[in-house]
Amino acid sequence: MNKKIKIGYYCADVNPYNTKSIGIYKITKEILRCLLNSNKFEVFLILSNGSKKFFKEFNCKKVIKRQNHLPYSLNKLFFYPNFANKVARKNGLEILFFPKGHIPFIKNKKTKYVSIINDLIPWYYLKKGRVSMIFSLFLLFGSIKSSDLIMTISDYSKFQIEKITKKKIEVIPLGCRTVKPKDASIRKPYVFVIGNKNPHKNLNRSIELIKEYNQLRNTNYQIAYSLGGLSEEEIAGYYQGAEFSLFLSDIEGFGLPLIESYNYGAPVVFNNKTSLAELGRGLPGACDVNNKNSVFDAIDKIRRLNNKEITSIKSRLNKRYNWKKCSFSIESILSKFTCCLK
DSSP states (O other), X not given: OOOOEEEEEEOTTOOHHHHTOSHHHHHHHHHHHHHHHSSSEEEEEEEETTTGGGGTTOOSEEEEEOOOOOOHHHIIIIIHHHHHHHHXXXXXXXXXXXXXXXOOSSOOXXXXXXXXXXXXXXXXXXXXXXXXXXXXXXXXXXXXXXXXXXXXXXXXXXXXXXXXXXXXXXXXXXXOOOOOOOOOSSOSSEEEEOOOSSGGXXXXXXXXXXXXXXXXXXXXXXXXXXXXXXXXXXXXXXXXXXXXXXXXXXXXXXXXXXXXXXXXXXXXXXXXXXXXXXXXXXXXXXXXXXXXXXXXXXXXXXXXXXXXXXXXXXXXXXXXXXXXXXXXXXXXHHHHHHXXXX
């Protein structure tokens, strides 16, 4: 029997309540599940006191950094990554896997560093004039430069990352896990607006567009949205009860909510650019967020879909993007990578 590859999976700074985003958290959990389902890897889950509660369900060796009462940002930048390096040295880990992309400033010589670069959103904001993104961009570019192996989650993201590195980048397909929905506490009929306060999500514009659509088409859609803090079951409930979802983000690394919404029976109106154009290729509901008539026409098309058509789209998406494919891709990529090291 072949010896298992020892992998440290770094989740010390994974906390959806701090980031107000559950998307990266869900992806992080599912990729961990992929690693654990393989018989090729021995996984050391690297956690902190703050993150351990989010990974209770996983049966693997957990190594936890004790609370030190320092600010979250300092722990994230210095102390947690340094702790991961110590775990790697002590346990002879061949790979340190960083699903959120942040590689330590100092690396172990005997350990290879694998990162998933989900997107280049800090670069997008810096080009828009937000100088505060310089530090985030510095960390992101540093991680790309320091990674021994880079993965990303869409061809769009790969194309963007290739602009700043000549390293080979592997694309892994994501998927959607079904959970039991919890009924949404809003009167029907309603639209679920996907987004948060980050400007690229276009939350306020989306809300105003639905209000104007109600006036023009004499509809009475209520508006549901989340600014973070909802559980997976609560979000699933909002999808399941919605007439449709509105996903008008200017930039996405993948666009998982598009798949999730269809998974619970709600068609999606989406901004036809970045990875959403890739994910939604050939689907109804594509629009230009900067053209309200384009958005309204897309809503009209979505409203005409029947249950059979929605189910067919759901099936097509789940066939193209699922965690089984993701698991196979990750296992294949890491196996080839480690073989090249020997």
